[in-house]
Amino acid sequence: VVSFAVDGVHPHDVCQMLDGFGVCLRGGHHCAQPLMDRFDLAATARASIALYNDDADIDALLTGLDATIRRLA
Amino acid sequence: VNQQLYNDAIIALAKANHGAGRLPQPEVSVTCDNPLCGDRVTIDLRAAAGAVRELAQRTRGCLLTQAAASAIGQHASGVTAEQAREVTGQLHRLLAGEPTQTAWPELAMFAPVSAVKSRHDCVLLPFQALIEALDRVPPR
Numbered sequence: 001v002v003s004f005a006v007d008g009v010h011p012h013d014v015c016q017m018l019d020g021f022g023v024c025l026r027g028g029h030h031c032a033q034p035l036m037d038r039f040d041l042a043a044t045a046r047a048s049i050a051l052y053n054d055d056a057d058i059d060a061l062l063t064g065l066d067a068t069i070r071r072l073a
Numbered sequence: 074v075n076q077q078l079y080n081d082a083i084i085a086l087a088k089a090n091h092g093a094g095r096l097p098q099p100e101v102s103v104t105c106d107n108p109l110c111g112d113r114v115t116i117d118l119r120a121a122a123g124a125v126r127e128l129a130q131r132t133r134g135c136l137l138t139q140a141a142a143s144a145i146g147q148h149a150s151g152v153t154a155e156q157a158r159e160v161t162g163q164l165h166r167l168l169a170g171e172p173t174q175t176a177w178p179e180l181a182m183f184a185p186v187s188a189v190k191s192r193h194d195c196v197l198l199p200f201q202a203l204i205e206a207l208d209r210v211p212p213r
Contacts, residue, residue, distance in 0.1 A: 010135035012110060013079070016192070020075040029111045042111040042133050071079060072136060 003030070003044040006065070008073040011045040017071065018045075021064035023057070077185035078192070079136065086179060087139040092146020096129045101209045105202040107194055112138050116145070116202040120210040124153045130199065137186060137195035145199050148177045154207035161200040168193045 006014055011027035018025055026046045029036045036043065047061060096102075099117035106113050112134030119127040128149045132142040152160075156176070164180055166173040170187040183196050 010138075012135040012192075012195070013137075016078065016189070017075055028109070033111070036111065042113070072084065 001048045003046045005041055005044050011043040013072055014045045014068055017068040018064040021060050023061050023064050074188055082182040083140045086143050087136045089143055091143045092128055092130045094129045095131055101206045103202050103206040105198055107198055114142055114199045114202045116206040118206050124151050125149045135195050137192055138198055141196045142199040144179050145203050157204050157207055
């Protein structure tokens, strides 16, 4: 499980953009508001990798992230 | 959908961030949260004759929330609570997918958001804060 933030792009926009690449992430505070406050974040994006994911899924995640940063950051 | 949702006009409006900041001595200050996502909008205003005389917005939210708050920063001067409700009603109809003329032309750029119901509240949160702020202006 990897939670991350992209400078200048809100996690919900990250998740929405990645949805267009067939990648489903969770965006939000993940019920961890004190931790978000500690890092001065409203929210993070969270990728959860499971047994059924393969290299193509990871490539889609990275391609989508690259497109998101180019478009919105 | 995403190409339309994150169109150039919405991105530009969000980045313009009209009215960003705080007023040093606001007559009214209102903060609205979306508890599901953590987005937060604070509207500070001073009013005259029941209308916005000066307004600042501080927004911590997604691009759609930022763009909506920026539209308010651009257009709110002189707006009354009744007018704010009217504009918000137009926005509701736009988000419901109804062809709608909006008093603030920029709001038409939010029409593609109608296809993504989970993002409607992102656009509406700053308008909720504006209406609450105007409702709290003390009568003179």
